[in-house]
Amino acid sequence: MGTTETTPGPPTWRLLLDYVRPHRWTLLAGALLSLLTGVTGLLLPLVARELIEDLSHDRTITWALVAMSGLVIANAAIGGLGSYVLRRTAESVVLGARRSLSSYLLRLRITAVDRTEPGDLMARITSDTTLLREVTTDSLVGLGTGGLTLVATVVLMALVDPVLLGVTLAVILAAGTVLGVIVPRINRASRQAQDAVGVMGASLERILGALRTVKASGAEHREERTLHAAAEESWRQSVRAAKWSAAAGNTAGLAMQIAFITVLAAGGARVATGAIGVGTLVAFLLYVFYLMSPIQQVVGAITQYQTGAAALARIQEALRLPAEPAAPAAPLPAAGAEPAAVAFTDVRFRYADDLPYVHHGVSFEVPARGLTAFVGPSGAGKTTVFSLIERFYDPESGVVTLDGRDLAEWELPQLRSAIGYVEQDAPVLSGSLRENLLLGNPDAAEDAVTRVLKTTRLDGLVARLPAGLETLVGHRGTKLSGGERQRVAIARALLRRPRLLLLDEATSQLDAVNEAALRDTVADVARTTTVLVVAHRLSTVTTADRIVVMDAGRVRAVGTHRELVAGDPLYAELAATQFLATAE
Numbered sequence: 001m002g003t004t005e006t007t008p009g010p011p012t013w014r015l016l017l018d019y020v021r022p023h024r025w026t027l028l029a030g031a032l033l034s035l036l037t038g039v040t041g042l043l044l045p046l047v048a049r050e051l052i053e054d055l056s057h058d059r060t061i062t063w064a065l066v067a068m069s070g071l072v073i074a075n076a077a078i079g080g081l082g083s084y085v086l087r088r089t090a091e092s093v094v095l096g097a098r099r100s101l102s103s104y105l106l107r108l109r110i111t112a113v114d115r116t117e118p119g120d121l122m123a124r125i126t127s128d129t130t131l132l133r134e135v136t137t138d139s140l141v142g143l144g145t146g147g148l149t150l151v152a153t154v155v156l157m158a159l160v161d162p163v164l165l166g167v168t169l170a171v172i173l174a175a176g177t178v179l180g181v182i183v184p185r186i187n188r189a190s191r192q193a194q195d196a197v198g199v200m201g202a203s204l205e206r207i208l209g210a211l212r213t214v215k216a217s218g219a220e221h222r223e224e225r226t227l228h229a230a231a232e233e234s235w236r237q238s239v240r241a242a243k244w245s246a247a248a249g250n251t252a253g254l255a256m257q258i259a260f261i262t263v264l265a266a267g268g269a270r271v272a273t274g275a276i277g278v279g280t281l282v283a284f285l286l287y288v289f290y291l292m293s294p295i296q297q298v299v300g301a302i303t304q305y306q307t308g309a310a311a312l313a314r315i316q317e318a319l320r321l322p323a324e325p326a327a328p329a330a331p332l333p334a335a336g337a338e339p340a341a342v343a344f345t346d347v348r349f350r351y352a353d354d355l356p357y358v359h360h361g362v363s364f365e366v367p368a369r370g371l372t373a374f375v376g377p378s379g380a381g382k383t384t385v386f387s388l389i390e391r392f393y394d395p396e397s398g399v400v401t402l403d404g405r406d407l408a409e410w411e412l413p414q415l416r417s418a419i420g421y422v423e424q425d426a427p428v429l430s431g432s433l434r435e436n437l438l439l440g441n442p443d444a445a446e447d448a449v450t451r452v453l454k455t456t457r458l459d460g461l462v463a464r465l466p467a468g469l470e471t472l473v474g475h476r477g478t479k480l481s482g483g484e485r486q487r488v489a490i491a492r493a494l495l496r497r498p499r500l501l502l503l504d505e506a507t508s509q510l511d512a513v514n515e516a517a518l519r520d521t522v523a524d525v526a527r528t529t530t531v532l533v534v535a536h537r538l539s540t541v542t543t544a545d546r547i548v549v550m551d552a553g554r555v556r557a558v559g560t561h562r563e564l565v566a567g568d569p570l571y572a573e574l575a576a577t578q579f580l581a582t583a584e
């Protein structure tokens with residue numbers, strides 16, 4: 001995702017309210033408790049004044065002591081409860097944002113993922129959402145309680161002396177103009193700081209995902225510099241934001257001092273002319289003094305809001321990426337369900353409008369059941385065939401059908417539940433072997449697992465492992481060999497009882513035992529299911545019922561190995577070079 005990407009959307013304050021709306025009552029309760037804490041605090045000086053009066057008149061002070069103790073205890077208890085309620089609400093807002101973001105990210109279209117940095121998306125879920133916490137408590141509540149107190153004080157000031165209020169407001173307005181210049185700078189700096197955290201996340205993800213290659217390439221120092229640069233950029237921008245926040249706070253403080261002095265001068269003049277009494281001036285000055293705290297609260301809320309708004313904008317950017325419709329999971333095919341037939345008719349496809357076509361009118365038909373191998377030079381568009389069948393992408397023109405029905409008419413969950421897909425690099429997730437096997441079908445019965453382990457020749461491996469299926473496979477399955485990873489991925493796909501199995505063979509060579517195991521597995525499965533294989537091995541193509549030869553985004557021939565070796569020069573050459581042998 002481009003960090004400068006700005007798609008128009010609803011204003012940030014509306015988005016914030018959307019996040020806060022489900023928690024409005026608890027937030028209101030927290031705000032009321034905060035107000036109540038303030039009121040109990042304000043009452044203390046009054047009681048203290050009474051206590052002093054009573055003492056000077058030799059009256060009993062027991063009631064005042066009891067009242068003061070009560071107020072102190074109430075202040076602490078209500079204050080504690082208020083801050084707990086507010087904090088809890090803020091955490092719930094963060095939770096809501098994390099939930100909606102993570103659900104959304106799982107539904108992202110592959111096209112969106114292709115042009116995004118996963119690490120940056122991760123930062124949006126983890127770090128940007130955290131910033132919503134402060135914005136909820138400090139900003140919303142600060143704005144609410146501070147704003148209320150401010151209005152109440154201004155009303156009282158108007159009652160005491162409207163002329164002096166005019167003087168005060170003029171000073172505050174001047175300060176407000178300065179703040180209007182400062183505040184957007186806080187927003188910009190905060191946004192850039194969060195973007196830098198996103199860049200750091202993206203670099204970290206890239207480095208940790210290929211740490212072996214980074215080490216083997218001796219690139220640690222270069223990568224270290226990249227990470228440090230992103231961290232320093234975040235620091236620089238955060239410091240800039242801190243500088244502007246401090247300037248905003250100080251401007252507010254300074255304005256109050258100036259207002260104090262101006263009111264003192266203007267009020268003094270008014271006292272001299274007899275327009276007001278000294279008592280009124282003292283009362284007004286006290287109010288100017290009281291005004292300081294809510295104004296600082298409101299200014300703090302606005303500056304805090306800028307940081308939160310920057311984070312919200314980044315969250316919202318992620319939520320505007322194209323996603324698949326939300327839909328409930330579809331049931332898996334029943335045991336013994338009919339295998340599926342697949343057909344491509346004149347399919348044209350490119351990954352993006354500014355990229356060349358990958359398919360220039362691909363057509364082929366695969367009947368239900370049997371093994372179909374796709375072969376062709378690297379980049380011919382074989383894997384893309386699978387991506388289109390899974391509807392990770394949609395063709396620009398032409399039709400792909402499953403069971404004779406256009407894929408565009410299938411509900412995505414129904415379509416995908418019919419298919420088992422084994423990617424070329426056979427990803428294995430960290431966790432246990434069992435978790436990996438059950439990823440696509442958590443309800444698979446134990447005997448189905450045992451059967452699939454046997455089919456994929458993994459039973460020997462499981463028996464050898466001390467913890468059996470509970471063995472942890474490490475991050476990305478690093479504790480398994482390449483061949484084992486491929487077979488775990490096949491077993492995982494088979495446990496879904498697919499009506500169509502898509503297998504993108506690993507290009508790396510397997511040893512003879514692994515290769516034979518894989519060939520037998522695929523042949524076994526093809527007896528009951530439709531199997532499509534992007535083939536890189538002679539053993540696979542020789543057992544295939546039909547071979548589709550692709551070249552530069554077109555199907556150039558279809559036939560059996562024997563027919564094609566005799567009839568298609570490209571295939572004959574591929575068979576001789578790529579598969580390391582000719583016919584068997």
Ligand SMILES: Nc1ncnc2c1ncn2[C@@H]1O[C@H](COP(=O)(O)OP(=O)(O)OP(=O)(O)O)[C@@H](O)[C@H]1O
Pocket residue numbers: 114351352355358376377378379380381382383384385534
């Ligand atoms: N996500 C993507 N975004 C942009 N271009 C892509 C993407 N995936 C593949 N391509 C391009 O599409 C073309 C066909 O890729 P594809 O993976 O289908 O080829 P292939 O025949 O399976 O190759 P190989 O045998 O090397 O795996 C390639 O030129 C590739 O660079």
